[in-house]
Amino acid sequence: MAARSAADASSQEDTRTRLLKTALRLFAEHGVEGTSLQMIADALGVTKAAVYYHFKTKDEITGAVAEPGLRELDVVIEEASRLRGRSARIDHLLTGFVDIVVRHRALIALFSRDPGVTRALTTSWSTRENFSSALMEMFAGAEGDAYRVIAAHAAITGIALTGGAPQFADVDDETLRTHLREVGRRLLGRPRAHGR
């Protein structure tokens, strides 16, 4: 029985993974708004009930698709918080944030052209309030100097939306990373890293 349950759990995990991959492919093709749970079920060759077993709404699916990137950001924030010195924390966070944006640029592009996703992610983001304020606080400093807070916000939104902008889809990852890091450094008042 134990073996059977483990097998079931693993096959369910596979279905969930396949489901998310299929959803992402359909989102890219039809937009998030233009994709229904039924279309996802059809593409997977399962019933709508089988999709429903894993995700009750499309918002849950977009949340799950975004989850890996948000988890990576959690890790980078955690790593940065353990470093000594504000400059070291900012540099680690900036490098990590830019890497995540570039790694998930196709997803950002997909989501930012689809208004419904903004709503879904805003909902899931607001449940992570500590998370987004940790990001801002680490970039801006806890003392909250007005320029720094505004520059940190501009850096986060500017880097994310530029990294995901369709007009830069043909810029290679390394070039995009280099320039987005430079955007962050200029806004946050950090010098270039050694050896670059």
Place this chain on the structure above:
Amino acid sequence: MAARSAADASSQEDTRTRLLKTALRLFAEHGVEGTSLQMIADALGVTKAAVYYHFKTKDEITGAVAEPGLRELDVVIEEASRLRGRSARIDHLLTGFVDIVVRHRALIALFSRDPGVTRALTTSWSTRENFSSALMEMFAGAEGDAYRVIAAHAAITGIALTGGAPQFADVDDETLRTHLREVGRRLLGRPRAHGR
């Protein structure tokens, strides 16, 4: 007859203006998505047909509400294009762009929390392709150096979304303007203006 027509035209213009004001008030209260043409008609004390005479869809209304800001931007771009020297053009455009963002910050805040508006404005924005590319080209330079183009995009998105961010609603206009200009200057590699 001519006098009568002029009076009619002027009264229709008034209705249109009142309609847009009412729509904006309802948008702020209920969100764009939560506001119907019927609600706008009720609040104005007119029939839905009277609203329909001026605007066929809610997208047309959001477009009309955004129009003054876009027109101001047209003027600033036109003014900048007549200046001699790239630096003078960038400085004029940056100052003008930041002024427009700060002047319309409540509208940007309202629109950016409402996903449906993104779609409506993207549609109207894409019909102004020359307009948005004029903005980018003037900030980045026609030669298209990769860093400059990316920094210009980050400046435009970062300034607009930070100017309209709800968490800065209590920052006064002059402070916000000063810091957003500094964001733009750092990204576009411009020195501080004299006397600031």
